[in-house]
Amino acid sequence: MTSSDLWTEEDARRYDENSADMFSPAVLDPTVDFLARLAGPGPALEFAIGTGRVGIPLAARGVPVTGIELSQPMADELRRKASAADLPVVVGDMATTTVPGMPGRFSLVYLVFNSIGNLRTQDEQVECFRNAARHLAPGGRFVIELWVPGIRRFPPGQVAVPFDVTDRHVGFDTYDMVTQQGTSHHYRRYPDGSTSYGYSNFRYIWPAECDLMARLAGLALEQRVAGWDGAPFTSDSGSHVSVWRKPLDAAD
Incomplete structure (x- = not known):
């Protein structure tokens, strides 16, 4: 598994x-x-x-x-x-x-x-x-x-780092610096006007x-x-x- x-x-x-x-x-x-x-x-x-x-x-x-x-x-x-x-x-x-x-x-x-x-x-x-x-x-x-x-970019108290900000996609990562686990969050807008949210998990x-x-x-x-x-x-x-x-x- x-x-x-x-x-x-x-x-x-x-x-x-x-x-x-x-x-x-x-x-x-x-x-x-x-x-x-x-x-x-x-x-x-x-x-x-x-x-x-x-x-x-x-x-x-x-x-x-x-x-x-x-x-x-x-x-x-x-x-x-x-x-x-x-x-x-x-x-x-x-x-x-x-x-x-x-x-x-x-x-x-x-x-x-x-x-x-x-x-x-x-x-x-x-x-x-x-x-x-x-x-x-x-x-x-x-x-x-x-x-x-991206945790090098964290000021004190910050929990997320943006990696893409456009008119059709906003993406940011959240990190757990104890376990080295993270999640990428994606908010997207499509040409037909619909939107979606998706995420994926990772270990950095x-x-x-x-x-x-x-x-x-x-x-x-x-x-x-x-x-x-x-x-x-x-x-x-x-x-x-x-x-x-x-x-x-x-x-x-």
């Missing part, structure tokens, strides 16, 4: 619309470029592949992509855009699910858009790193995209904690940058893209 929230049919149906900014070439092209360079000829495995925002264009670059996705409705939305032959998907959680016949075969495993936080316990997050390591071939890489927790992780999880999985930090464009990661960075590598002499 996973601690992750489970995306419903309604969540899946609206996902691409609600995440339209993440599909823009300005966001997506650098992401796919970065991953394609690391994958080489592949194959690559995406944890929490969702509706295929990244996996489909990466496969279009000639990288064989497989996905693991917890939500069947999200996988169904992906299947409307790509066939099982072009992009196979295994339904299951990213901490324990394995791709049949493929452990130890992938040149790249990746996890984007803060999705490791969907695993809401430290134990599950550690197992996610271990699951990535199990799937990687020696010399293969595990990549995550993750925000730096600092970069140093990610590095320790990687070490427990037998992976070594190779690179950390502020984003997919390769900008340097600094103390002021609000996010990071981190790359860990499985040693070339690692056992299968």
